[in-house]
Amino acid sequence: MQNDDQQKVLDCPVRSVLADISGKWNTLIIIMLAERPYRFGQLRRHIPDISQRMLTQTLRNLQRCGYVNREVFPTKPPSVEYSLTDLGRSISEPLQALIQWAELHSDAVKTARKNYDMVENRGGGNIR
Amino acid sequence: MQNDDQQKVLDCPVRSVLADISGKWNTLIIIMLAERPYRFGQLRRHIPDISQRMLTQTLRNLQRCGYVNREVFPTKPPSVEYSLTDLGRSISEPLQALIQWAELHSDAVKTARKNYDMVENRGGGNIR
DNA sequence: CTGAATCCTAAAAGATACTG
DNA sequence: CAGTATCTTTTAGGATTCAG
Numbered sequence: 441m442q443n444d445d446q447q448k449v450l451d452c453p454v455r456s457v458l459a460d461i462s463g464k465w466n467t468l469i470i471i472m473l474a475e476r477p478y479r480f481g482q483l484r485r486h487i488p489d490i491s492q493r494m495l496t497q498t499l500r501n502l503q504r505c506g507y508v509n510r511e512v513f514p515t516k517p518p519s520v521e522y523s524l525t526d527l528g529r530s531i532s533e534p535l536q537a538l539i540q541w542a543e544l545h546s547d548a549v550k551t552a553r554k555n556y557d558m559v560e561n562r563g564g565g566n567i568r
Numbered sequence: 569m570q571n572d573d574q575q576k577v578l579d580c581p582v583r584s585v586l587a588d589i590s591g592k593w594n595t596l597i598i599i600m601l602a603e604r605p606y607r608f609g610q611l612r613r614h615i616p617d618i619s620q621r622m623l624t625q626t627l628r629n630l631q632r633c634g635y636v637n638r639e640v641f642p643t644k645p646p647s648v649e650y651s652l653t654d655l656g657r658s659i660s661e662p663l664q665a666l667i668q669w670a671e672l673h674s675d676a677v678k679t680a681r682k683n684y685d686m687v688e689n690r691g692g693g694n695i696r
Numbered sequence: 697c698t699g700a701a702t703c704c705t706a707a708a709a710g711a712t713a714c715t716g
Numbered sequence: 717c718a719g720t721a722t723c724t725t726t727t728a729g730g731a732t733t734c735a736g
Contacts, residue, residue, distance in 0.1 A: 453669060453674030455596075460677070461666070462590045466711075468583075480718050491710055496719060504688075506680025514681025518716085527676055534665040538589070539582060541662045546581030548655055549588070553734045560632075592729075619730055624699055645697045646736085654703055 457531075460505055465490060465498040467535055470507060470524070474532035477523035507531060588633055593618060593626040595663055598635060598652070602660035605651035635659060 461467050465487075471480060472486065484495055499522055502508040507528035511521045524532060589595050593615075600606060600614065610622055627650055629635040635656035639649045652660060 453678065454670040456676050457670035457677055458595055458666075462592075464587075464590075467586055484718095493711085494709065495722095497709090504681055504684040505677050506684075507677075510721075512718095515717090518719095520718060527673065527680070530673065531669055534662065534669045537662040537665055540588070541659055542582040542585035545655065545658065546585050549633050550581065550587055552655070553632055556632040556634075620699070621704095621731085622729065625729090640698095643697090648698060 460501070460507070461531075461535065465494055465499070466502065467538075469495075469498055469502065470528060470532050470535055471539060473508065473524045474521060474529065474536065477521050480520050480522070483522070504526070583672070587637070589659075590615050591626070592623055594630065595666075597623075597626055597630065598656060598660050598663055599667060601636065601650060601652045602657065602664065602692065605649050608650070611650070630656070 468487065469483065472483065478486070480495070480499075483499075484490065484492060487495070490498075496565075499508060499510070503510050503522075505523055509523045509525050509528075511523070513519045513521065588600075596615065597611065598606075600611065606614070608623070611627075612618065612620060615623070618626075626637070627636060631638050631650075634653055637651045637653050637656075639651070641647045641649065
């Protein structure tokens with residue numbers, strides 16, 4: 441009975457993990473930290489369009505879920521370094537695969553959208 | 569210069585694809601359709617907690633981006649079958665990998681969250 | 697059966713100002 | 717430098733009603 445596969449998808453644990461990579465910034469930050477550790481300000485500079493609020497919030501949540509490590513260096517002024525945990529490095533692999541897919545196929549998606557928007561314009565437009 | 573990798577991530581095309589798999593239902597539906605085509609009502613029944621509005625909306629968007637095929641059978645009453653396009657099948661592979669990761673590690677994430685919530689309870693609790 | 701339309705609530709995200 | 721605290725805007729999503 442192939443129904444099992446579907447049930448897995450409906451399983452809450454899976455969805456809760458999916459929720460982690462949802463959100464505008466989660467995946468992006470995991471991918472960045474997969475390359476090397478970053479300090480707070482460095483992340484901000486490399487992601488120009490993130491607010492410090494969202495950066496803090498996203499990092500906190502990733503830390504909470506065990507993906508990210510937060511290390512405070514008691515310098516003056518203080519600096520905080522973020523890096524991936526083992527779990528974070530682990531999930532970064534399927535995420536990288538997804539990014540690669542996106543790089544390869546984003547054009548196909550773009551033209552698909554364009555075609556759809558063009559054809560589907562009966563109702564607003566006038567094809568007669 | 570390893571900066572290139574980061575730029576790729578910041579690239580808008582990639583983010584736009586990532587946005588497609590964000591959202592509460594997109595991934596779920598792609599994964600389901602990866603198994604076999606479904607009719608509208610079948611999808612509803614297999615995903616008990618989706619509203620028909622979100623189901624319609626999600627399917628429309630997936631169709632628009634080229635992941636999903638929509639075929640209308642002029643039966644009485646009409647029935648509509650949704651299936652993956654080649655592009656949809658293609659993206660379903662990295663998505664499946666992600667699902668598998670989630671199945672394998674959701675427990676680790678769960679306990680990480682629990683630990684964090686426990687330790688971080690100074691401020692609300694009283695560890696003194 | 698499929699799905700469009702409207703209304704409404706909740707959650708995500710942005711802007712800004714302030715602190716150790 | 718690395719945050720926290722508010723406030724406001726925007727978007728996602730749910731409930732309900734109606735239609736081909």
